[in-house]
Amino acid sequence: MASGEDDDPVIEEIDVYLAKSLAEKLYLFQYPVRPSMSTYDDVNHLSAKIKPKQQKVELEMAINTMSPNYCRSKGEQIALNVDGATYEETNTYSTKIMDKQTFASIQATTNTSRFAAAVFRKGELHITPLQGILQLRPSFTYLDRADGKQREREAANEGGDSSQDEAEEDVKAITVRFSRPESEQARQRRVQSYEFLQRKQAEESWVHLHYHGLKDGRSEHERQYLYCQAMDASDNSELVKTPKEYLAMLMPPLAEEKIVRPTGPSNVLSMAQLRTLPLAEQIKTLMKNVKVMPFSNLMGLLATGIDSTAVLRCIQQVALLVQGNWVVKSDVLYPKNTCSPHSGVPAELLCRGRDFVMWRFTLERWLMRKEVAAIIKLPPEDVKDFLEHMAVPRINRGWEFALPNDGMFIMKHPDVTHRQQMLWLGIQSKLEKVFNFNKDDFIPKNAPAQESVHVSGEQRLKAAQERARQSQPSLQRALLAKRREAPPGSDVQVKQEPLSDGEDGEQPMDTSSATAGSLNGAINGYSGAGSPASDHANGTAPPTELRDFVSKTFKRDSVLTLSELKRLFNLHLASLPAGHGSALMAVSDRMLQDAILLSQCKQILVPFPPQSTAAPDEQKVFGVWETGDALDKHRRLLYELFSSNFRVRRKVIQTRLAQEFGDDLAKTDVDRLLKECCGSLSGWWYLKGTTQS
Template sequence: MASGDDDDPIIEEIDVYLAKSLADKLYLFQYPVRPSNMTYDDVNHLSARIKPKQQKVELEMAMDTMSPNYCRSKGEQIALNVDGTTYEETNTYSVKMMDKQTFTSIQATTNTSRYAAAVFRKGELHVTPLTGILQMRPSFTYLDKADTKTREREAANEAGGDSSQDEAEEDVKAITVRFARPESEQARQRRIQSYEFLQKKQAEEPWAHLHYHGVKDGHSEHERQYLFCQSVDASENSELVKTPKEYLAMLMPPLAEEKVLKPVGPSNVLSMAQLRTLPLGEQVKTLMKNVKVMPFANLMGLLASGTDSTAALRCIQQVALLVQGNWVVKSDVLYPKNTCSPHSGVPAEVLCRGRDFVMWRFTLERSVMRKEIASLIKLPPEDVKEFLEHVAIPRVNRGWEFLLPTDVEFVKKHTDIAHRQHMLWLGIQSKLEKVFNFSKEDFMPKNSPQPDPVHVSGEQRLKMAQDRAQGNKSSLQKDLDTRRLDSSVHVKQEPVSDREDEPMDTSSSAINGSVNGYPSATSPTFDHTNGNAGSPPNAPSVELKDFVKKTFRKHFVLTLNEFKRLFGLHIASMPVGHSIYPSISDHMLQDAILLCQCKQIMVPFPAQTTAAADEQKVFGLWETGEEFDKQRRLLYDLFNKNYRIRRTMVQAKLTQELGESSKADVDRLLAECCISHAGMWYLKGTVPS
């Protein structure tokens, strides 16, 4: 013996016996809502029943209605609510009073392999394994019965007034017959795991009725004898021959059991740690199959750090196509060969053609209409909606808009890939034209760009302006000379001209007063080409008003600086010599904006702002004739008080003024007029740099 064992001597040895007589029938009952010193041993048990497979037990116990702690009026009221005033054999309480209560069990644990009941007698310990550990709690099903009775009475009262009419008239009702679709394996698994299915399965097991015997009953005393091992003969109960290590392993099994107890995730869920153990191609395919549409930068963020972008680009081109600079998973990846639609049973080949058409349409425009697509590809509405939900989001009065903004940076950086993808789409388009019998011109966007204007270099523009100025100067000089002759001689004389057939210059530069070929700031501006000669000085032309309306219908909120930039681009895109706009000042632009159903939003910028003066002048579309104008004006009112707001402020304002507002309204409002930065919302163009 080791010297350390002398300080811890063995006091007594106890023989341990395993009793098996009650091994499959022994349950431990716990009463967690009852103090341990208040047992139910002396309470009259009226009935007991069990469902062995579910280990579900119900005990019905009598209540002492004569106890001073029992409220008689409350007991009578409960009985009246449950059973009503009539007496029936099925009544829960036969004495018109709540005189019993039911206890229903729930399993405290599903694994009882480590639990046993032990009794000690004459230096021997007898152990019996437990079949189950059940917690008995009061059942309140009688309240459900009372609610059912109340609803039945209310329904009877409501139907009482129309009963005579119902009996007199027998209407023929049309019956709609629906044929159930074949249940897929995925749908069957969901149904089996549903709460309703489990409840139904549990209800199918019949109750087994039991006889309850009290603690002091002779039958109970007889059964307790089975807790002792019935045979203690050494020949039948051999000593433990296990080594200490084996015995310890029996007492504390390895972690295999814990692995079984770990929650098992769905088969289609893959953690990022598991994902990164796959080859790069499988990682990209798995991500695209689950996300459906993704910018390339986001894909690189999901892959392991250090992943080569060239290799990732090579992989993504195998499983996705480029749409508006973003990658969209290919149709044959989502719908493999020899599969069918879970909604309608349409074959995968037909689904792929329909989805390719939807993606091709998004290469042409930002938004599409579902009805238009469904009428052409002729697929069930459920499938068409699924195609759109993969890559788009519904917008009020605008159809389905592509989910992500155009990734211009990716297209600029990878022009070769963008060109290759464009050629792929041309091939897909030619196949779709044959299948669906259409041409690309049938689906050109309504706001498709016109043919590119003729581009003229800056030097050419300068030379043309100088020539025009010189011509205008000569024309003015001739006109002055003619007027002098007329005033002195009083004889009308035609101005001298080198060319007899020179046409009259009716351009705005010739008609208005000008200096060096440009309109004078002091001369009134008249647009003779549009019949606006009677307009007041500096009045905006019809063309300028049209441009303002179209621009604000598209952008809703613009700073003066941004509007000037858009106006400059519009002027530059017009062919040389066809400009219908005279010289326009900032003041004239502001007047034109305010005359076109727009108003200036007085945003209170902070004192330390670095925004230019033109950036601090913010204009918003005020009236379009739509119901949504009210929401837009309320948003402007918020920005009249603060230059930045939170989403909750918008929601609260709309709710306060217009009642309950949907999330879609708030999303649309913020998307049209605002931009998010650092958790706050700003009007477009007012985000601090």
């Protein structure tokens, strides 16, 4: 021991003092987005304010608009977007230029018990405990105000489009409900809810402060409080400890620390905190917050390297598969012995009603809230909550499932999909007994029957090749007969080519449609007044399943590009059970276009901008031409307007409709027409699929 002490001699002893004058008022400010050599000491601080309980600070600093690095035109544009052209006392930028910026704080750590600020003077070290460590970053709340102004301008330009999700009657019955006494569990849920915590945070008022610069006399006076005022050891006994006590302070025994966290949402976790939980808890927490999510997004939120098989095993415990996407289970959102925060309905009834909504979305993409409420007989607030969990409202059309059908997941995981189908059959039987309905009432028309027959890809490939070989002789006979019937001088050639088994194991394409079409001359495009190809006259009409799909799709979307229709068709094929849709596996583009024209639709020759990079399929736009309703003539006039320009103002559309059909067209009909066929961007209206964004 003696030799060890000689090797490490004590060079100097320093007295350490604990200063308490600023112990509850001292904060450390960090600027993580600012280089350390560029401080804000010489920047003019315009204002400062703090919420002490929440440890929130906001600083407002001036921007040097005369700097050569400052873009004056950008500053003026930002001020115009935020405040508009008129001057008001509440304007953010009174000088009509962005001449200031706001810094908002977040807590760098919630436990500052081991952090202190220290100053060294005359061989003495004085330390002061920190009340908080705050990181200040630029705040962009002015962009929210600019977005609000933009939305107001667009709403005014569009004439105040209706935002109601469904058409409601003007006269509504008023239901009087007497609130019952709040249970302890309901009170705890309400107190821990995000809205309650946000309201509590907003109740704390800002305390406005006066900023003093680094060299200001008041700052120098306050810095003196960093030194211990009572230098007598008897009055500063916190650091006078025995060696054993001092060692215990340096290395305390392991124990769970009760950290006092600031008031915040109890159900919000950072990604770092989330990944400290077990995998099952991570997935459960994510699904409770997101409600509906594709499997690919879920894998992206989890840590890299996690096995997808383990994720699939965990996700099935807390979610159900709906249209290829995962929706959180009802009993996860509504545990036992809880009730609705809106109406007090028990969790058991809430789970039944929500399961019914989820089951309906396994059959179709659209639901009407009134129809759902009439069956499950729950308060409208709860029904709306169910729909908001997994769907989005559409004007005058009801609620559409929030995500597109994930056919890729269904193709990659047929075993999981089959297991979920069996699970839904069990849920369906329970719902039929509870709500006393017939499942046939909700099955969409022309829906394929469910069969538990599995046909492998190799078997389907062999069947397609066999059909092609069987149809070859009849096709050749038809070509020869057509050549004999053709008038002299007509350009009809018969060329026999060997059948191809496809490339890379793919099924051969059905070329009979294109071959038959060549006998009567190729169809050069599909104009608004055109007709389907003559394939159906020669026995090669589009399959009935294809025509049913196209007709159903255009009933939902009045205007579609060929590219978008092909995408929806591929998703439809992927969603079919094994063994179904064999007649749709070799559909060519020509057959798809024939099916469009046979569904009372025509091509709209809408011009595209010169700088457009749209693919040829994206520039083929088709629209519903004849539906039998009163808006058919208005819809055709709308197509005519877009045949001369790819974008049109709403006022031009309304004026043209009034000139052609008088002023009897209601605003709601105009709104419906535009929402069905068009999309808006920056005050202009485009046909669906042609929007340049």
